[in-house]
Amino acid sequence: MAEIHLKNVSRRWHNFTAVDDLTLQIPDREFLVLLGPSGCGKSTTMRMIAGLEDVSSGEIWMGGKLMNHLEPKDRDVSMVFQSYGLYPNMTVYENIRFPLKIRGIPASEHKQRVMKAAEMVELTPFLDRRPAALSGGQRQRVALARAIVREPNCFLMDEPLSNLDAKLRVSTRAQIANLHHALKTTTIYVTHDQVEAMTLADRVVVMKGGIAQQVGKPMEIYDRPANTFVASFIGSPAxxxxxxxxxxxxxxxxxxxxxxxxxxxxxxxxxxxxxxxxxxxxxxxxxxxxxxxxxxxxxxxxxxxxxxxxxxxxxxxxxxxxxxxxxxxxxxxxxxxxxxxxxxxxxxxxxxxxxxxx
Structure with a gap:
């Protein structure tokens, strides 16, 4: 179970509040999108869930367990970053396999799990290549496979499509949606792109100034915006x-x-x-x-x-x-x-x- 509960969570630096008193219940297997402009607190929220940022106040629970003081490695989450974060000296196979090595997964399981993850993102023909020989879309798929291979309780995706061109964004977006359908793993996805939010999410959290402006299904937010900010942010054109x-x-x-x-x-x-x-x-x-x-x-x-x-x-x-x-x-x-x-x-x-x- 990867139900996640944020209870009155805040993140402050001196006089600046990045996230302000956020309470959010994320059911097991849900695809939740944190949506908003730059500086709204969406990435900070994800980083607190991952353990990369400390919580100033409030509590983060995952699977009935308090996460506040656990190290990132002990939270059983996999992150996919905007920058891919691949090791340039390793092949695609080794990049995907790396999380299994550092977590002490028996070597006898590595090949089967790597091949399964690579097949899910259509990377099997490229396993012997290094990242420099891949396109941007292929590198992002390596990052996805590396997250999948761990079989975590939760995927955290921080603007994973931002570096891709328009055509690749569409195809990779479809792939992420299909992966979520196949894996049925709780996923929290950060983006400033409302099209990604509308097409991927089970629910959307629209954020501004560290505060959740509205939480709901994509069409609920589109059809009944809670305020003028949400109305102007959702929809193309607004x-x-x-x-x-x-x-x-x-x-x-x-x-x-x-x-x-x-x-x-x-x-x-x-x-x-x-x-x-x-x-x-x-x-x-x-x-x-x-x-x-x-x-x-x-x-x-x-x-x-x-x-x-x-x-x-x-x-x-x-x-x-x-x-x-x-x-x-x-x-x-x-x-x-x-x-x-x-x-x-x-x-x-x-x-x-x-x-x-x-």
Missing amino acids: MNLIDGDIADGTFSNPYLTVSGLPHAARGPVTLGFRAEDVSVVSEGGNLSAPVYSVENLGDSTMFAIKGAHDDLISLKADKTARMAIGETVHAHVPAAACHVFDRESGLRIDGFDNQAVA
């Missing part, structure tokens, strides 16, 4: 966020009016909606503004307009849509697709429940 006023179920600002909203919200608010929920129309609609930019994406066309505070608002249209910069675009933003947030705190307003996510 959710459009527009300041205005709401009264009697109608939101208004200089270029957008949305009626039929619930009456729970009143006064100055931030309205959120996603680009794919907007319908670009030839005339009318409840949003009108000059086109600021046009992006032809193949399967669709993305228009951007500038808001009152020079913020860009994205509108997704059919791939056949044609419009020049400077022309006025008309669109319909349905009330059912809107989210309402308190403008001062950024929190989702209680009692507001749009039909799109009900």
